[in-house]
Amino acid sequence: MIEMMLSTALVLFAIAIAIALYRIIRGPSIPDRVVALDMIVVNLISGIAVISVLLKTKAFLEVILILGILAFISTIALSKFIERGVIIERKRNR
Amino acid sequence: MRTNDIILQTVTKIVSFIILMFALHIFFAGHNNPGGGFVGGLLTSGAIVLLLLAYDIKSVANSLPIDFKIMVAVGLLFAVGTGVGSFLFDVPFLTHAFGEFTLPLLGKTHLHTAVLFDIGVYLVVVGSTLTIIQTIGEGE
Numbered sequence: 066m067i068e069m070m071l072s073t074a075l076v077l078f079a080i081a082i083a084i085a086l087y088r089i090i091r092g093p094s095i096p097d098r099v100v101a102l103d104m105i106v107v108n109l110i111s112g113i114a115v116i117s118v119l120l121k122t123k124a125f126l127e128v129i130l131i132l133g134i135l136a137f138i139s140t141i142a143l144s145k146f147i148e149r150g151v152i153i154e155r156k157r158n159r
Numbered sequence: 160m161r162t163n164d165i166i167l168q169t170v171t172k173i174v175s176f177i178i179l180m181f182a183l184h185i186f187f188a189g190h191n192n193p194g195g196g197f198v199g200g201l202l203t204s205g206a207i208v209l210l211l212l213a214y215d216i217k218s219v220a221n222s223l224p225i226d227f228k229i230m231v232a233v234g235l236l237f238a239v240g241t242g243v244g245s246f247l248f249d250v251p252f253l254t255h256a257f258g259e260f261t262l263p264l265l266g267k268t269h270l271h272t273a274v275l276f277d278i279g280v281y282l283v284v285v286g287s288t289l290t291i292i293q294t295i296g297e298g299e
Contacts, residue, residue, distance in 0.1 A: 127185060127193050131202065134178055138205055141167065141212050148162070153296035154215040 071119050078112045099143045106136035164213070171213035178206040186281060187274075196277035200284030207289060216296055227286040227293070234282030241275045 085108070088101040110132050117125035146152050182202035189195030210219050245254040257271040 124193050127198075130181060131198070134181070134202065134205060137174070138209055138212070141209070145212060153211050153292070155297060156215050156217045 068119065071115050074115050075112060075119075078108045078115070081108045082112075095147055096144075099140060099147070102143075103136055103140050106132060110136075168213045171209055175206045175209050178202060178209065182206065186277070189277060190271065190273070196280030197284055200281040201288065203281075204285050204288040204292075207285075208292060211292065211296065216293065227289045230282050230286030231290070234279045234284075234286060236279070237282065238276055238279030241272055241279070244272075 082105050085101040085104045089098050089105075092098045092101060110129050113125050113129055113132070117123070142152050182199045182205075185194035185202060186196060186199030189199070207219070207223070210223075241255075242253040245252060245256075248254075248256070253276075255272045255276075257269065257273075260268055260270050262268050
């Protein structure tokens, strides 16, 4: 019973990732694509959590935290590139 | 137009410490759980990259005055030193030793010289990653 529910959740996460993938391919502007990438990572984190419940292991919990940190840093880097044109500034002008 | 990213800088001040603590945890959990020197080093450099994103290269270099090329050399020295140190006890290269010790604050602890080798890996990964990123960031 619980395995069927978890498998259904996995399928729903896969559908959400597919919808976000459509937004990445068709998205008219770059910020659409960045937000869709962030959404894909969030759904991936949820999928990993469900898979670690299905496999009855605690070995994937670090992966969840690391993916969250990586999504945070990469979204900030992409949005800074969109806004300023550079990712790492040499010297702040103020 | 003067841009102001106070939200990013305030979040960075908190989150970078959380990432550093998590990197330290993953580094020391590497013996019995997933993790180790490589992932810990990458996460530490991720925290410093977050500082570089929120501030600029010059202020991060002022607050963190470390030459990362020397850091790579120190890490390699740690890794080779644990290998050569086994010659002192007349055993083959890179033989590791371990034992149970009773430390004053931590109590009974299982200490292993593989941690010293892992510290070498950690320093090399942090140093090489940040050397690459700083060199690309400073170029024209």
